[in-house]
Amino acid sequence: MERRNIRARLRAWAGELKTNLQALYLAARHPETPWLAGMIAAAVVAYALSPIDLIPDFIPVIGYLDDLLLVSAGIWLAIYLIPDHVWKACRDEAIRNPIRLPKNRSAAVFVVLFWILLLALLLSLLLHSE
Structure with missing residues (x-):
């Protein structure tokens, strides 16, 4: 129960x-x-x-x-x-x-690229702040 x-x-x-x-x-x-x-x-x-x-x-x-x-x-x-x-x-x-979100590969590629760019930006900020 x-x-x-x-x-x-x-x-x-x-x-x-x-x-x-x-x-x-x-x-x-x-x-x-x-x-x-x-x-x-x-x-x-x-x-x-x-x-x-x-x-x-x-x-x-x-x-x-x-x-x-x-x-x-x-x-x-x-x-x-x-x-x-x-x-x-x-x-x-x-x-x-x-x-209803579309399920397609191009959306997945976009999300992955977004996170890669965000990570690159954060790394760049960290490296240049030293």
Whole structure:
């Protein structure tokens, strides 16, 4: 009985996570979203959808915990920075019209290139700061 309850709660949490990520995607593109909030929202969505993790998922427990903690913390921070009326509108839109993300290789290549460029930028900043 308790097992079913845990599964139901996990499914509800996963559905909520999906809705929040879709709402963040919409909020990142919303004209009233502040620049910093939009960048954080876009980064959280990109990280959540990215095939590249900071800690690979094949490492037991820790590999999934980084996703859970980083994505949850990023969602919280983005929601905190997004104006309430914008978040409510984007969340309502995500619930009414769920986004069906295309599954194609060009999107995956784009995400991988994005992370490579971001890493190169960070390395460049670190090397030039010394």
